[in-house]
Each structure stands twice: as structure tokens, then as C-alpha cells.
Amino acid sequence: MESNKMRKILFGLLIAAMGGGLASCVNDDTDMDDIIAQYQIEPASIELDFSDLAEAADVPVTDENDSAYNDYVENTAWTRVIEIEYSNDGATVTGTVPGVTVSTDGAHVTVLNMSSGPVKFVLNGSTADGSLKFYGDKRIQVLLNNVDMTNPHGAAINNQGGKSMYVVVADGTTNSLKDGPEYTMVDEEDQKAALFSEGQIIFSGKGRLNVTANGRGGIRSDDYIRIRPGADIYIQSNAQDGLRSNDGIILDGGRINIQTTGSGAKGVRSEGPMTVNGGRLVAISDGDTRITTTDGIADTTACAALHCDTLLTVNAGVIRLKATGDGGKGVNAKQDVKVAGGRFQAVATGTRKIKKPKGVKIDGNFAISGGYFYSYSRRSDPMDVSGQTSVATGYKTYELTPKVITIEY
Amino acid sequence: MARRKRKQLAIALLALCAAFIPTPSHADDAGLVLSAEASHKFNKKLSMGIEAEFRSRNNFRTADRVSLGADVSYKVLPWLKASGGYCLLIDNNREDLTYQDDGVSYNNWRPSYWGVRHRFNVSLTGSYKIQRVEVSLRERWQYTYRRTRVIDNFDFDEGVWEDHNVRGKGKNVLRSRLQAEWDIPKCKFDPFASVEFHTTDMLEKTRFIAGVAHSIKKTHEFKLYYRFQLTNRHASDEPNIHMLGMGYTYKF
Numbered sequence: 258m259e260s261n262k263m264r265k266i267l268f269g270l271l272i273a274a275m276g277g278g279l280a281s282c283v284n285d286d287t288d289m290d291d292i293i294a295q296y297q298i299e300p301a302s303i304e305l306d307f308s309d310l311a312e313a314a315d316v317p318v319t320d321e322n323d324s325a326y327n328d329y330v331e332n333t334a335w336t337r338v339i340e341i342e343y344s345n346d347g348a349t350v351t352g353t354v355p356g357v358t359v360s361t362d363g364a365h366v367t368v369l370n371m372s373s374g375p376v377k378f379v380l381n382g383s384t385a386d387g388s389l390k391f392y393g394d395k396r397i398q399v400l401l402n403n404v405d406m407t408n409p410h411g412a413a414i415n416n417q418g419g420k421s422m423y424v425v426v427a428d429g430t431t432n433s434l435k436d437g438p439e440y441t442m443v444d445e446e447d448q449k450a451a452l453f454s455e456g457q458i459i460f461s462g463k464g465r466l467n468v469t470a471n472g473r474g475g476i477r478s479d480d481y482i483r484i485r486p487g488a489d490i491y492i493q494s495n496a497q498d499g500l501r502s503n504d505g506i507i508l509d510g511g512r513i514n515i516q517t518t519g520s521g522a523k524g525v526r527s528e529g530p531m532t533v534n535g536g537r538l539v540a541i542s543d544g545d546t547r548i549t550t551t552d553g554i555a556d557t558t559a560c561a562a563l564h565c566d567t568l569l570t571v572n573a574g575v576i577r578l579k580a581t582g583d584g585g586k587g588v589n590a591k592q593d594v595k596v597a598g599g600r601f602q603a604v605a606t607g608t609r610k611i612k613k614p615k616g617v618k619i620d621g622n623f624a625i626s627g628g629y630f631y632s633y634s635r636r637s638d639p640m641d642v643s644g645q646t647s648v649a650t651g652y653k654t655y656e657l658t659p660k661v662i663t664i665e666y
Numbered sequence: 667m668a669r670r671k672r673k674q675l676a677i678a679l680l681a682l683c684a685a686f687i688p689t690p691s692h693a694d695d696a697g698l699v700l701s702a703e704a705s706h707k708f709n710k711k712l713s714m715g716i717e718a719e720f721r722s723r724n725n726f727r728t729a730d731r732v733s734l735g736a737d738v739s740y741k742v743l744p745w746l747k748a749s750g751g752y753c754l755l756i757d758n759n760r761e762d763l764t765y766q767d768d769g770v771s772y773n774n775w776r777p778s779y780w781g782v783r784h785r786f787n788v789s790l791t792g793s794y795k796i797q798r799v800e801v802s803l804r805e806r807w808q809y810t811y812r813r814t815r816v817i818d819n820f821d822f823d824e825g826v827w828e829d830h831n832v833r834g835k836g837k838n839v840l841r842s843r844l845q846a847e848w849d850i851p852k853c854k855f856d857p858f859a860s861v862e863f864h865t866t867d868m869l870e871k872t873r874f875i876a877g878v879a880h881s882i883k884k885t886h887e888f889k890l891y892y893r894f895q896l897t898n899r900h901a902s903d904e905p906n907i908h909m910l911g912m913g914y915t916y917k918f
Contacts, residue, residue, distance in 0.1 A: 270890075270912065281698070285724035286761045286777050289820070293775075296825040609823070636823045638771075659771075660825065 295658045300604040300633040303579040305514040306539050307491070312510045313535070315461075315486040327396075328459045328483050330423040335377040335398055341366055341389065343382035343406055363387065365408075370395050370418065380404040380432075391416045398423040401432035401466060408451075409437035411472075416454035417446060419480070424452070426464035426488065435469040438496075450474035450501070457504075460511065463487040470494035475515070477501045486510025486535060498523045498564075499540065505529030505567075508574065510536035521547025521558035523589075524578065530568040533599060537575040545582040546611040559584035559612040562603065564591075571596045571628065578603040584612020587632065593621035593644070598628040606635045613637045616662075625649065630664040697723040697730060699893065699911040706918050711741040715915075723760075723907060732756045735785075747791045755783040755810070760904070772822040776830060779817050785810040798849045806841040840865045847879075855880050858891075870901040877911065889913040 317329035326332055337354040348364045356372035364387025370376055375396040380389065383405040390412075391397060399414065399422060406413045413434035416422045426432055436451035447453065451470045457480035460466070466489065468475045475492035476482070481504040484490070488511030492499040499515035499522070500506070506527040513536065515524040524540030525531075540562040547558045562578035562585070563569075569590050576599065578587040587603025588594070594617075605614040616632030617623075622644035632639045639662045648655060654665040698721065705715030716736045723730040737751025762776040786809050793802035812834055819830030845860035855878040862873040877891020893909040 270888075281722035281724075281727055281729045283724065283727040284778065285728040287763060287775075289775055289777075292772070293820055296772075296820075296822050298825075635825060659822070 292659075296660060298633075298658065298660050300579075300606060300635065300661075301602055301631060303539065303541065303577045303602060303604050305491075305516060305541065306537065306577070307489075307512065307514060310512050310537050312486040315510065325483075327421065328457075330398055330425055330459065330461055333375050333396065333398075333423075335375060337372060337374060337376040338379065339368075339376065340379040340381075343380070343384040343387050343404060345384055345386070348382075348384070348387060364406075366390070367392070369393060370397065380406075385409075388412065389414045391418050391422075393418050394420050396421045396423070398425060400425045400427055401430065401462075401464065402427040403430040403432060405433040407433075407435040407437070410439065410441040412436055412440075412448040412451055412453045414452045414454075415446075415448045416456060416458075418454075419456045421457050421459060422454045423459050423461065424466070426460070426462035426466045426490075428463040430464035431467070432464060433467045433469070436472050438471045440472050447479065448473070449479075450477035450497070452476045454478045455480070457481045457483070458502075459483045459485070460488045460490065461485040463489065465489045465491065468492045468494075470496050470499070473497050474501050475499040475517075479503045481505040481507065481529060483507040484509065484511045484513060484536065488512070488536075490514070492516070494522060495519060496522070498526045500524070501526040501528075503528045506531045508533045508536050508538060510534070510574070512536065513538045513540075515540040515562075516543065517541070517560070518543045519547075520544045520560070520582075522560055523564040524562040526561075526564040526566075527569075528566045530570070531563075531565045533571045533574045533576060535574040537577075539577045540579070542580045542585050543582055544585070545607070546584040548611070557584075557611055559586060559589070559614075560607075561586040561589040563587070564589045565594075566591045568592055569594045571599045571601055573599045573628075575600045576602065580605045580614060581607050583608045583610050583614070585614050586618050587616045588618065589615075590617075590619045590621065594619050594623050596623075596625040596628055596630050600629045602629075602631045604633045605637075606633075609636045615639075615641050617641070619643065622647065625664055625666075627666045629666070631661070633661045635660065693905055695723050695905045695907040696725045697721060697907055697909050698726055699909050699913075701911075701913040703913065703915040704918070705915060712739070714738045721909070728758065730758050737787075745793055747793075748789070749791070750788045751786070753785040753787075755785055757781050757783060774822065775820045777818065777820075781812060781815065781832070783810050783812045798851070800847045800849070802843075802845050802847075804841075804843040804845070806843070808839050808841060809836060810839070811836045838866065839870070866901070868898065868901055870898050872896045875911075885917055887915040887917065889915075 317331045318325045338352055340351040342349045343364050348361045348366050350359045354372050354376050358369040360367045364384035366389045368391045370393030377398040379400045379402055381402045381404050385407050387406050388408040434451050450473050451468050458478045474497040475494040482502040490513050492515045494517040496519045499517045517524050522544045524542045542560040542562045544560040549556050560582045562580050580587050585607040587605050603616045605616045607614040614636055616634040617640045619642045623642045624647040626649035652666050656663045701719040703717040707713040719733045721730040733753050733755045735753030737749055739749040741747050759779050759781055761778045764773040766773050787806050789806040791804040814834035815832050816829045818827055820827050841864050843862035847858040857878050859876045864871045874894045875891050879889045881887045891911040893911050895907045897904050897906055
């Protein structure tokens with residue numbers, strides 16, 4: 258009797274335990290759904306944008322004491338004019354200016370400018386083997402008036418003078434400048450891009466300028482570059498940097514589209530301070546990290562849609578940057594970055610085999626007080642600031658997730 | 667008087683077992699071991715059995731393993747038994763979450779998944795009776811094999827789910843178990859205790875067991891026990907686990 262009772266108890270216990278065991282159906286995994294969703298966020302779409310851009314009127318500076326006064330082509334009287342018409346048979350030069358010597362070799366035109374004042378050159382026509390080179394320390398205006406020029410052996414336009422070169426793209430025209438894969442170099446002369454100038458380059462006019470770089474950079478100045486509202490520039494660089502200057506870049510407006518594919522190439526590189534006051538800049542860098550070996554020591558250079566060696570200031574405008582190659586940065590800033598307005602987006606979607614891709618990398622400090630700021634990194638932190646980050650109060654949005662940072666005022 | 671001595675002996679032995687068991691930590695897990703076995707004795711030397719087992723973890727809330735096994739035993743000598751067996755293991759493998767070098771950022775996450783393993787074992791068990799206490803030492807070599815399979819893995823760097831190859835592999839383990847069983851006269855419950863070491867190229871885990879067995883007419887046997895499994899941190903990331911075990915054996 259007692260044995261039967263014990264048996265019932267034990268069977269009961271065993272069945273209860275088995276029931277408890279079968280009820281062990283809770284998953285003990287860490288709840289990662291929300292976290293994974295944050296890592297699966299797709300970046301903002303950044304593509305070349307040729308759509309119209311509404312810009313405020315471009316009012317030239319009239320105060321002669323203003324440091325920007327001489328950057329306005331309107332502030333100079335261009336009474337000395339020479340027209341050059343290109344064709345595959347050569348170049349036809351019309352007009353003479355005292356002190357200016359124009360020589361041609363096929364469609365390769367060389368100008369020695371020893372005039373007493375500024376000279377305007379009007380270019381049109383088309384050539385598959387031509388160029389324009391300037392010598393002389395006088396300001397020049399280059400009016401692109403439906404010109405299509407390719408130089409298979411070097412820069413399409415090469416200004417060896419150290420004074421301003423005003424590149425005015427005539428309204429309603431489409432102009433094309435291309436270099437070739439191999440440059441024929443001249444001793445003690447630089448030619449660093451399809452459109453190169455030792456002096457500053459100031460872009461204006463509402464026509465389209467297409468620049469294709471196959472051997473070196475797209476547009477480069479050993480001084481500074483200013484781009485005015487209304488400009489419409491498209492640079493496709495298959496070799497080196499798209500738009501580069503030694504002493505700084507001022508973007509006052511315009512539609513700028515840049516795409517680079519070369520390893521280690523930058524969409525925009527400013528060795529001096531870069532200031533954005535308006536316009537729309539879209540720069541896409543598709544190249545991978547460049548590896549060079551010197552004396553057995555390997556050096557690596559990552560791509561960037563925008564690389565600034567000194568202060569980068571964004572006051573207004575739209576800046577959209579994307580790096581898709583290995584280790585590519587949306588922005589690689591070697592000093593401080595200040596954002597006071599505008600709409601700034603940087604995206605890095607590349608792999609991290611050699612270098613770490615980052616939406617925004619700042620070696621100095623980062624300060625934001627207005628506008629919209631967005632940075633996305635697919636394979637690392639969205640933003641890397643070595644110095645201090647200062648976010649002024651009054652923002653509407655300040656979100657930081659593993660892949661994205663968004664700040665909006 | 668004799669009853670009092672037996673009681674004292676039982677308490678002393680349980681205290682001895684308890685002394686081997688390390689202090690529980692908050693990081694330890696808890697679970698259940700349920701087993702049902704049927705065994706048949708062909709003659710005085712040869713017997714065989716089949717066993718099904720269920721285990722849980724995560725403080726009894728998560729199924730950990732289901733297994734089905736069979737074994738054959740042969741008494742080589744009155745004090746020496748040889749046995750061999752096979753067991754099909756269906757495991758709920760724990761998740762694996764790894765971090766970047768900074769120790770904070772996620773690297774990879776492999777969720778838990780069910781997988782099959784095959785286990786073979788051969789054992790030699792020597793036993794010796796001291797009065798009413800039977801002490802046995804079992805040396806078991808076991809080989810466990812799992813086949814290659816592809817499972818899901820989330821790569822936080824890429825932000826994508828990707829296929830992860832769990833490579834097939836075999837593992838050899840030597841299990842050494844020292845056990846004592848008491849046959850207490852006129853007592854319905856027979857206490858037992860054991861300690862078992864699992865060794866590969868290092869000691870991987872140690873199991874301490876203390877419990878009681880109850881038989882009904884030599885046909886039905888019930889076991890209730892506590893098991894503590896201590897994991898060598900150098901060998902595995904699995905936590906130590908406290909387990910409540912219940913087993914039923916039908917002998918025919």
C-alpha cells in the first residue's frame with residue numbers, strides 16, 4: 258500500500274518535471290532586434306545631381322577694399338580680346354593685343370602675355386588634339402563659348418601665370434576639357450590637371466563645363482579657387498583629384514558634380530582653408546586605398562570625397578559627399594571643421610581591408626551651430642573626431658546610432 | 667542506535683560531498699536534467715539499455731539538449747564492467763556575441779541554433795564494496811562528432827546577415843568518475859555521490875553529483891539528484907550550472 262503511494266508520488270514528480278522541461282521554450286539569446294535594425298540602416302542616397310538649383314542673385318562686390326573685389330570679373334574692363342577657334346585642323350586666332358604673342362602648332366596654342374593690362378580670350382570650336390597654354394603675369398579671362406578640347410598629351414588649359422584666371426562659362430553653352438593618360442612634361446613647368454593654373458581660378462557664368470581627367474587631376478590651382486553662383490561644373494576624374502587647390506577653395510554657389518575613380522584620389526582637395534557659402538557640391542569618390550612603396554616602405558593613402566588640410570567652414574549651401582572604395586572617407590579634415598549652416602551629408606560605404614572607411618574624419622575639433630549635418634559609415638563609427646566636439650544648443654535633432662549621426666537645427 | 671549511526675554516516679557523507687562543491691556565483695546558470703531509461707539484463711554478465719534525456723538551462727527556461735542513446739555492458743570480472751554506447755545529441759547551441767578590439771563595439775552575433783552531434787563511448791568501470799558503500803571508478807573515452815553546417819551570423823561591420831560555416835569536427839574526451847553508493851538497510855532511499863572530470867588537452871569541466879535513488883520491486887528505479895558543473899574558464903565560455911536531476915529506469 259505504502260509502496261503504491263510512493264510510486265504514485267514519484268511518477269507524479271517525474272511527470273511534473275517533464276512538463277516543466279517541455280515548458281522550457283524561452284529563447285535565451287540577447288534581444289538584438291533593435292540593435293541589428295540600427296546596423297542595417299541604409300545611407301542617404303547621394304548621386305550626382307544636375308538638376309536646377311535656385312540660388313540667390315550673384316551680386317559682385319563693389320568695394321575695392323574688399324579682399325574679394327578682384328575675384329569678380331565684372332570689376333575689370335576687358336577691352337583687350339583675342340578669339341581662338343579650335344578645329345581638328347588647327348586653331349584660328351582672331352584679334353591682336355599689343356604685347357600678346359599667340360603661336361599655334363596645329364591646335365596647340367601658346368600665349369605669351371606681356372600686355373599692359375588684362376586680356377580676354379574667347380574659346381570655341383572642337384579639337385581632339387589641342388590645348389591652350391598661357392605665359393605671363395597678367396590677369397586673364399577665359400570665356401568658354403562652346404569649346405570642346407582634348408589634349409592627349411597634357412593639360413587642355415594650362416596657365417603658367419601666377420595671376421588670376423577668370424574662367425567664365427558662357428550662358429547656355431556646353432564646354433568640354435579633357436586631358437590624356439600620359440603627359441608630356443616641360444622642364445620647370447607644372448601641369449597638374451586637365452585645367453591647371455599657377456594662379457587663382459575664379460569660375461563664373463551659367464554654362465556647363467565638363468572636365469574629364471584621364472592622366473592627372475580635373476581642375477587644379479596652385480593658388481586658390483573660387484566658384485561663383487550660377488556655375489555648372491562636372492568633373493569626371495579617372496586618375497587623380499577632381500578639384501584641388503593649394504591655397505583654399507571658396508564655394509559661393511553653383512552646381513558642382515565631381516566623381517573620381519582613381520585609387521587614393523579625392524573628389525575635392527583643399528590644402529588651404531575651404532569655405533562653403535552656397536551652391537550644391539556633390540562629390541563621389543569610388544577609388545580604393547592607394548599603396549605606394551618607397552625604399553621598401555609601403556605607404557597607404559585612402560580616398561575621400563572631400564579632403565581639407567586646414568579649416569573647413571560650411572556657412573550655407575548643400576554638400577553631399579560619398580566614398581565607396583576601400584577605406585574611403587566622406588570627409589577627411591586634417592584640422593577643424595565648423596558648420597554654421599547649410600545641408601551637409603557625408604557617406605562612407607567602402608570596405609575596410611586596408612583603411613577604415615568613415616563618413617567624417619576630423620583630426621581637429623568639430624563645432625556645429627546651425628544647418629543640417631549627417632554622417633554615415635557602413636563599416637565603422639559614423640564620425641571620428643580627434644579633438645573636441647561642440648554642438649551648440651538649439652538643435653531640433655541630435656541622433657547618434659552605430660552607423661549614423663544626425664544633427665539638425 | 668544503529669539507525670542513529672546510519673543517519674550520522676549519511677550526514678557526514680553528504681557534508682563531504684558538499685565540501686567539494688564550490689560556492690555558487692551570481693553568474694552561474696541553473697537547469698533541469700530529465701531522463702528515462704529502459705534496461706534489460708540478458709544474463710548475469712550482459713545487459714543493454716536505451717535512454718532518453720532532456721536538459722534545460724537559462725534558469726530552467728530554455729531547452730538545452732535532447733538526446734537518445736543506447737549502450738551495452740558486459741561484466742568482465744565480478745568487479746570490472748566494460749561497456750560501449752552511442753548517443754544522438756540534439757543541442758541548442760548558445761548564442762555567440764563577439765566584440766571589436768575596443769571591447770564595446772559589436773563584431774559578430776551568431777544566434778542560438780539547434781544542431782546534431784553523434785557520440786560514441788567505451789568505458790571500464792571497477793567497483794569495490796566497503797561494508798555497505800560501493801565505490802566505483804569509471805574511465806570513459808568518448809568521441810563526439812558534428813557535421814559541417816551553415817548557420818546565420820550577423821556581421822555588425824557589414825550590417826548584414828551572412829552565412830557562417832560551422833565546420834565539422836570530432837572531439838575526444840576522457841571522463842573519469844569516482845562514485846560512492848550507499849545501501850542503507852531498511853531505508854527506502856539509497857544516497858549516492860560522485861565527482862567526474864572531463865579532460866581533453868586540459869581539464870574542461872568537473873561535475874559534482876549528490877542524490878538519492880529509490881527502487882520499487884527491482885523493476886522501477888527513481889533518482890533525484892543535484893548536479894553542479896564547474897567549467898574551466900580557459901576551456902569554455904559556458905557558465906557554471908546548477909542542475910536538478912530526475913531519472914526513471916525501467917528494468918526488465
